[in-house]
Amino acid sequence: MSELVNDISIAEEPQETLSMNPRKFIMWLFVVSIIMLFAAMTSAYLVRRAEGNWLEYDIPAVFSYSTIVLVISSLTMHWAYLAAKKDNFPSLKIAISITFVLGAIFLYMQFQGWVELVNENVFFVGNPAGSFMYIFTGLHGFHLISGLVVLLVALIASFRLRIHAKSLNQIEIAATYWHFLDILWLYLFFFLVYFH
Amino acid sequence: MATVSANPVIVAHATEHDHHEPQSFWRKYIFSEDHKTIAKQYLISGILWSIIGISLSVMFRLQLGFPNLKLGFLRPVLGSWINETDKLDPDFYLALVTMHGTIMVFFVLTAGLSGTFSNFLIPLQVGARDMASGFLNMLSYWFFFIASVVMFSSMFIETGPAAGGWVIYPPLSALPQAHKGSELGMTLWLISMALFIVSQLLGGINYITTVINLRTRGMSFSKLPLTIWAFLLTAILGLISFPVLLSAALLLIFDRSFGTSFYLSEIYIKGEALPNVGGSPILFQHLFWFLGHPEVYIVILPALGMTSEIIATNARKPIFGYRAMIASMMGIAFLAFIVWAHHMFVTGMNPFLGSIFMFLTLIIAVPSAVKAFNYITTLWRGNIRFTPAMLFSIGLVSFFISGGITGLILGNSALDIQLHDTYFVVAHFHLVMGAASAFGLLAGVYHWFPKMFGRMMDEKLGYIHFWLTFIGIYLVFFPMHYVGIAGFPRRYYAFTSYDFTKNIFADMNAFISLAAIFTFVAQWVFIYNFVNSLIRGKRATQNPWKSNTLEWTTPIVPGHGNWVGEIPAVYRWPYDYSKPGAKDDFIPQNVPYSQTPESNLPHENELISLESEIEAQNLNDQFKQPH
Numbered sequence: 028m029s030e031l032v033n034d035i036s037i038a039e040e041p042q043e044t045l046s047m048n049p050r051k052f053i054m055w056l057f058v059v060s061i062i063m064l065f066a067a068m069t070s071a072y073l074v075r076r077a078e079g080n081w082l083e084y085d086i087p088a089v090f091s092y093s094t095i096v097l098v099i100s101s102l103t104m105h106w107a108y109l110a111a112k113k114d115n116f117p118s119l120k121i122a123i124s125i126t127f128v129l130g131a132i133f134l135y136m137q138f139q140g141w142v143e144l145v146n147e148n149v150f151f152v153g154n155p156a157g158s159f160m161y162i163f164t165g166l167h168g169f170h171l172i173s174g175l176v177v178l179l180v181a182l183i184a185s186f187r188l189r190i191h192a193k194s195l196n197q198i199e200i201a202a203t204y205w206h207f208l209d210i211l212w213l214y215l216f217f218f219l220v221y222f223h
Numbered sequence: 224m225a226t227v228s229a230n231p232v233i234v235a236h237a238t239e240h241d242h243h244e245p246q247s248f249w250r251k252y253i254f255s256e257d258h259k260t261i262a263k264q265y266l267i268s269g270i271l272w273s274i275i276g277i278s279l280s281v282m283f284r285l286q287l288g289f290p291n292l293k294l295g296f297l298r299p300v301l302g303s304w305i306n307e308t309d310k311l312d313p314d315f316y317l318a319l320v321t322m323h324g325t326i327m328v329f330f331v332l333t334a335g336l337s338g339t340f341s342n343f344l345i346p347l348q349v350g351a352r353d354m355a356s357g358f359l360n361m362l363s364y365w366f367f368f369i370a371s372v373v374m375f376s377s378m379f380i381e382t383g384p385a386a387g388g389w390v391i392y393p394p395l396s397a398l399p400q401a402h403k404g405s406e407l408g409m410t411l412w413l414i415s416m417a418l419f420i421v422s423q424l425l426g427g428i429n430y431i432t433t434v435i436n437l438r439t440r441g442m443s444f445s446k447l448p449l450t451i452w453a454f455l456l457t458a459i460l461g462l463i464s465f466p467v468l469l470s471a472a473l474l475l476i477f478d479r480s481f482g483t484s485f486y487l488s489e490i491y492i493k494g495e496a497l498p499n500v501g502g503s504p505i506l507f508q509h510l511f512w513f514l515g516h517p518e519v520y521i522v523i524l525p526a527l528g529m530t531s532e533i534i535a536t537n538a539r540k541p542i543f544g545y546r547a548m549i550a551s552m553m554g555i556a557f558l559a560f561i562v563w564a565h566h567m568f569v570t571g572m573n574p575f576l577g578s579i580f581m582f583l584t585l586i587i588a589v590p591s592a593v594k595a596f597n598y599i600t601t602l603w604r605g606n607i608r609f610t611p612a613m614l615f616s617i618g619l620v621s622f623f624i625s626g627g628i629t630g631l632i633l634g635n636s637a638l639d640i641q642l643h644d645t646y647f648v649v650a651h652f653h654l655v656m657g658a659a660s661a662f663g664l665l666a667g668v669y670h671w672f673p674k675m676f677g678r679m680m681d682e683k684l685g686y687i688h689f690w691l692t693f694i695g696i697y698l699v700f701f702p703m704h705y706v707g708i709a710g711f712p713r714r715y716y717a718f719t720s721y722d723f724t725k726n727i728f729a730d731m732n733a734f735i736s737l738a739a740i741f742t743f744v745a746q747w748v749f750i751y752n753f754v755n756s757l758i759r760g761k762r763a764t765q766n767p768w769k770s771n772t773l774e775w776t777t778p779i780v781p782g783h784g785n786w787v788g789e790i791p792a793v794y795r796w797p798y799d800y801s802k803p804g805a806k807d808d809f810i811p812q813n814v815p816y817s818q819t820p821e822s823n824l825p826h827e828n829e830l831i832s833l834e835s836e837i838e839a840q841n842l843n844d845q846f847k848q849p850h
Contacts, residue, residue, distance in 0.1 A: 049355040049436045049845070056428040060466045067470035067513070071506055075485070080501045152482040154501050162477070 054200050058207050061170060065211065068166070069218055072159050076222060082154035086223055087143035090164075093136035094216050100129035101209040108202045111185070114192045123182050123198075126205065130175050137168050156223070163215050167208070174208045177201050254365075256357030257783055261364050262343035263675060266668070268371060269335020270750070273661075275375075276326035281743050283319045286311045288736025290717050290729075304383070313716045314403045317386035320714055321404065322378065324389030325412070327657065329419055330374070332522040334367050336664045337461075340525055341430045341454040343671065347774035348448050350439025350791060352784045352846045355432035359425045366422035370415045377411035385412035388714060390511060393486035393504050397478045400492055410479065413472050420465045420472075427458035427465075434458075437845060439773070441793035441837040446812065448772050448797040449542065452549050453528020456556045457521050463560070464517040471510035478502070505570055512563035519656045520559045524552060526663020527594060527623075530616040532797075533670050534598055536770045537613035538605030539808050541798035544597045551590035551597075558587050568636045569643045577636040584634035588627070595624050606801065606808070610768070611685025615666035618693045619659045626654025629704065644714075647707025650700045658696045665692075665749065672753075673767050677780040678760030684752040688745060695742030702731050702738075771797045771811045784846055792837050794830070 107122035141161065144150075149157040181201035184190050190198050255261060282301075285292060295309040304315040342360065346353055354360045377384040386404020387396035391412065399406045434447075434455045474485040478499075486507045487499035535542040542548060564572060564580040598620045607613065629651040632638050642648060665688075672680045706728050711718060718724035718732070766775040773793070777785050791813035799810040805822035816823050817831045 047436060049432050052432045052436055053356060053359070053428055056431055056462060057424075060424050060428070060462055063463050063466035064470055067467035067510055071470065071474070071485075071510055074506055074509060075503055078503055151477075153484070155483070155485050158477070158483040158485060162474070166473075 048196055050196065051200055051203070054204060058204070061207075061211070065163075065166070065215065068159075068163065069215075072163075072218075073222065075155050075159075080154070082149070082156040084144075084147055084149045084157065084223070086160075086219060087140050087147070089136050089140045089143055090216060090219075093133050093140065094212065096129055096136060097133045097209050097212055100126045100133065101206050103129065104202050104205045107185075108195075108198055111190050111195060111198050112192055116185075116188065116191075119185050119190065123178070123185050127175065127178050127182055130171065130178065130205075134168055134171060134175075137164050140164060160219065160223075163219065167212055167215055170211070171208055174205055177204055254361060256353070256361045258342045258346050258354045258357070258360060259675070259781065259785075261360055262339050264364050265334060265338030265342060265367070266675075268368070269331050269339060269664075270753070272326055272330040272335060272371070274746075274750075276323055276331055277743050277746065279319050279323040279326070281740055282311070283316055283323070284736040284739045286316060286716065287718075288733040290719055311716075314386060315383055316716045317388075317402075317714065318378075318383045318404050318408070321386050321388050321391075322374075322384050325374070325385070325416075328389060328518065328522065329416070330371060332657070332660050332664070333423065333518070334419070336660060336667075337430075337454070337457055337521065337525050338364070338367065338426060339664075340450070340529060340667050340671070341426070341458065343675065344450055344529075344774065345430055345433050345454055346437070347674070347777065347781070347785060348451050348772050349434060349437060349442055350773050350786075350793065351433055351437035352786075352790070352844060354429045355437055355845070356429055360429050363422045363425035363429065366418050366425065370418035370422060373411050373415040373418065377408050377415070380407055380411070382406040382408055384408040390508075390515065391475070392511075393475060393478065393507050394490055397475060397486050398490070398492065398497075399479065413476050413479075417469065417472055417476075420469045423461050423465050427461040430454055430458040431462065437843060439790045439793055439843060440840040442812075445546075446793055446796045449531035449545070449548055449552075450525075450528040450772075452552060453524045453531075456552050457524045457528075460517045460521050460524070460556055460559060464514040464521075467510055468514035471507055471514070474510075475507065505567070508567050508570060509563070512566045513560070515566065516563040517556075517559040519652070520555055522656055522660045523623075523663075524555070526619060526660040526667075527552070529663050529667045529670070530598070530619050532770075532772065533612050533616045533666050534601050534620075535798050535800060536670075536768050537608045537610055537616075538602050539608070539800045540601055540605040541800055542597065543600040543603075544593070545796065545798060547593055548597055551593040554590035555587060558583060558590070562587065565634055565636075565639075568639045574636070581634060581636045585631065587634075588631055591623070591627055595620060595627070610669070611680070611682060611689055612666045612670035612768075614686070614689040614693075615662045615669060618689065619662040619666065621693075622654045622659040622662060622696070626651055626656070626659060626700075630655060641710075642707060644712055645707040646703045646711050646713055649713050650703035650707060653703075654696075654700050658700070662692075668753070670768065671774075672756065672760075673763030673779075674774055674777075674781075676757055676760070677763050678756055679763050679767065680756040680760060681752050684748055688748040688752065691745035691748065692742060695738055695745055698738035699735055699742060702735055706731055706735070766811075769807070769809045771799060771809050773812055776811060776813055790842065790844060792840075794834060794837065795827075 103122050103126045107119055107126060110116075110118035110122055141164070144157070144160065149160065151158055151161045178201050181190065181198050184197055251257075252260065255264075282297065285294065293309040294305050294311055297311075298305045301311075301315070304312045306312050342354070345351070374384075382403045384404065385391065385396070385408045386402060387409065391409070395401050396405055396409050399409070434451055438447075474483075477483040478486050482498070484499040484502040486504050487497065487502040488504075489500060490497045531542055531548060562580060562584045564576065565584045568577050568580075602617070629647070633642055633648060633651055669680055669685055672678070709724075709728060711724055711728065718728075763779055765779050768775075773791060774781075776791050778787060793812045794815045795810065795812055797812050799805070799822075801808045802810060802822045805819060810819055810822070815831070815834045816827050817834060820828075823831075
């Protein structure tokens with residue numbers, strides 16, 4: 028009996044409730060809702076594609092280049108985070124600025140991708156195969172703009188020296204969101220390449 | 224509470240944070256970040272919306288029950304929607320059913336129910352000063368408010384509000400030229416719902432974060448009240464399913480306004496071929512019902528959670544099967560995502576796929592039955608106090624069972640062929656989802672009114688309200704099953720033009736309409752009671768229902784930050800009612816086992832040694848962290 032009692036008390040050992048900064052947790056839940064948005068979109072794509080009458084076209088090469096740009100921006104974002112952790116402010120400022128510029132370049136390249144699509148006679152209005160292409164890139168671009176806003180706030184904070192080894196929440200949130208947007212694009216890109 | 228004062232250092236530490244600057248009227252009552260104020264804003268909005276929503280149903284019931292009635296007396300309200308022959312405009316009839324469904328499902332039973340009680344109870348019952356982010360919480364309400372304004376204004380435009388049913392299936396909803404209600408009204412519907420979804424996501428993210436991160440010391444998941452479990456699972460359902468509805472709505476917006484063909488293909492309208500090719504209207508149904516089905520659990524789960532709490536409190540018994548209740552709610556929440564196609568059995572779906580969805584659908588009966596059994600066994604031989612809240616909770620159990628049983632019939636893909644889109648379906652979901660969660664909402668208002676406003680609601684009026692409503696709802700929806708079995712389709716303007724409906728059930732339909740009007744009138748007893756008690760109600764005591772949960776340890780009207788001084792720690796589960804040996808028939812969650820040696824079970828005596836550990840934990844007081 029006493030053994031059983033001990034087992035119970037071990038099982039109910041009190042645990043600290045606060046395990047994560049609530050703001051970071053909120054950010055992760057936002058990520059979940061964005062994942063569901065794109066999960067719905069991509070599964071709609073698959074369901075629709077399975078019905079046939081599907082336009083075949085070549086994905087413009089500029090989307091491959093923009094993918095590389097976005098991956099590099101993720102690396103510089105991580106560089107910024109490491110710099111902040113070590114209180115290396117010059118590197119932090121450079122890295123976070125590069126990330127921001129790369130993000131803007133990515134958006135511009137996505138727009139060029141749309142121009143290429145139009146040149147290929149793939150329009151937003153028409154066969155859903157093309158419409159989905161615009162929807163995926165457009166929705167991702169919309170979220171990337173929100174990522175740029177978050178990044179801009181962190182950038183301003185870093186130039187005012189408010190991000191340092193003891194105050195990392197802001198850059199951690201910005202970095203996680205940025206990496207998520209990068210992975211989301213990789214998913215969408217390879218999805219489109221594989222199923223187009 | 225003795226343990227709290229036993230540690231003067233902590234008390235002193237806590238009180239120094241009690242000062243706060245007086246807030247302006249606008250920050251305190253309008254753009255408030257306080258969860259209790261936001262809850263009240265949701266409650267008031269929900270009540271106003273429910274008056275509108277139910278009034279609309281009375282209007283179309285007049286048409287259905289008395290097809291020859293002259294409705295000229297409604298002209299002051301409906302204007303030219305009453306045509307020259309004093310009849311309701313058939314287009315507007317469709318708008319009425321659409322708006323009734325939209326308003327009741329989303330604006331009353333989602334925003335009004337979850338918005339009110341998740342906001343109000345989560346911080347109070349988990350022991351938090353406020354929601355994780357007061358700002359996002361405020362945004363959530365104001366997004367809902369703008370959504371409400373847009374939806375409300377759509378009822379006053381010339382072409383009328385959306386009229387494609389609350390499910391807005393394309394192609395009807397996608398083509399403005401298809402129907403009056405698919406013009407501007409549909410656009411406003413989509414804008415309003417997009418804002419509504421943003422509101423729900425902001426709210427839900429906050430609820431989840433608060434429950435997981437801001438519980439007080441000792442409040443482990445196995446000590447959470449079932450209300451909080453229900454709100455948490457509801458918020459998770461919303462977080463996963465609302466983005467999918469947003470996707471569906473976005474694609475529909477592009478189809479309507481930009482000429483894409485996601486849902487449209489090869490359509491002739493008025494003899495003219497449309498340019499759209501290659502779309503699939505069934506795709507919309509899949510996306511819609513992936514939200515639509517979880518949505519019915521988003522509506523019912525909070526009601527079930529609050530009912531668990533109210534029934535245990537008023538039966539003066541521990542809830543029967545606490546862990547089984549949690550497990551069955553988790554089971555319902557999980558199954559909610561894999562049964563959506565049972566709404567689409569007659570879309571030409573592969574019968575084998577239909578069988579799979581039928582099987583998964585029928586499994587939901589298991590956790591639902593577990594919950595029904597647990598309610599009844601909690602009531603069994605309890606020392607029941609029939610407060611109005613308790614009556615409404617028992618009423619919920621009744622509706623949940625009688626409406627759930629017909630779910631077994633509709634879940635069968637073969638039986639559904641006969642019953643699909645008939646009044647049988649209408650009766651089913653109004654009982655199990657509409658009336659049951661409305662009763663949960665009303666029970667919650669009666670139960671937590673003292674905590675919200677510091678006054679008691681009138682019990683006698685509460686009893687009258689309950690009996691009139693309970694009887695009225697059964698009088699409306701029980702006969703409706705027969706109408707449905709006879710094959711009467713829903714959303715039809717009149718049944719006088721078809722041979723199979725011409726001469727039967729006219730009297731039954733008239734009876735249902737009278738019962739609906741009766742039930743609607745009975746709700747004014749509640750409105751009167753609510754307003755009157757706000758002003759003249761008896762002053763509440765701190766713990767009027769002798770309940771165990773943490774909200775009753777706050778001051779009678781909790782201020783900003785909820786607790787004066789330190790947030791109480793939690794040592795036990797919330798259902799220690801009528802414990803053998805105890806002095807009182809309830810032991811609140813913040814009473815340590817060391818103070819109740821007379822009623823402790825052997826393993827609980829062992830837990831006494833852990834109390835100092837709980838007290839030594841991080842206070843988890845968000846007001847003391849930089850924010």
